[in-house]
Amino acid sequence: MTGGADAPLVPRYRFTGRSDGDLAASAPGVGRRRQALLAQPWTWLHQVHGAEVVVVDEPGAHAGVRADAAVTTVAGAALCVTVADCAPVALLGDGAVGVVHAGWRGLAAGVLGAAVEALHRLGATTLRAVVGPCIEPACYEFGGEDLDTLTAALGPELAGRTGEGAPALDLVAGVRAALAAAGVGECDVSGICTACSPEHWSHRGSATTSRQALVATLSPGPA
Numbered sequence: 001m002t003g004g005a006d007a008p009l010v011p012r013y014r015f016t017g018r019s020d021g022d023l024a025a026s027a028p029g030v031g032r033r034r035q036a037l038l039a040q041p042w043t044w045l046h047q048v049h050g051a052e053v054v055v056v057d058e059p060g061a062h063a064g065v066r067a068d069a070a071v072t073t074v075a076g077a078a079l080c081v082t083v084a085d086c087a088p089v090a091l092l093g094d095g096a097v098g099v100v101h102a103g104w105r106g107l108a109a110g111v112l113g114a115a116v117e118a119l120h121r122l123g124a125t126t127l128r129a130v131v132g133p134c135i136e137p138a139c140y141e142f143g144g145e146d147l148d149t150l151t152a153a154l155g156p157e158l159a160g161r162t163g164e165g166a167p168a169l170d171l172v173a174g175v176r177a178a179l180a181a182a183g184v185g186e187c188d189v190s191g192i193c194t195a196c197s198p199e200h201w202s203h204r205g206s207a208t209t210s211r212q213a214l215v216a217t218l219s220p221g222p223a
């Protein structure tokens, strides 16, 4: 068969920064900024640090729904999660794409495994992940029972140290471990710490309500 209608759908994604403007759902003018980034219907989420995944079956479906991940196999849908220290994770598949908001509560709740499972149910057979700017252990003091719970579930490599030597959470190590447990071994990492980067917002750094975003979509591309 030949023809554009049969061209495979290829995942595309972008991690935004301060220069793209505040993409928090409550920010004035956010709709205009979304369309300036990607002029198609957006699915943003009412994020609650849980493991709910929405399946977007038409562009713009489930906008504002309470969930922390979105997946799709349809072209022209903009999937978005917003962050300011939590990890934004793009899941890139063959004819499928997903976005995940993963902080420590989401890791504990299993949001990454749930999103991978949802993509497999949609028919994706190969997946790789890209982790955008998030807080690094040097800036993320974290300890006690919550850290013990996470290391018990996902591995000792989640226990890090801050710059001052205090117990810390290595969020990226947690994302890697959760993805590996779900069968996704290929994971690229931005290496940018939101608390250190002047180009990004950080909740821990400044208690800001502003958010950067991960936005992802599928569009026809070269085979």
Ligand SMILES: [Zn+2]
Pocket: 136, 138, 139, 193, 194, 195, 196, 197
């Ligand atoms: Zn930092």
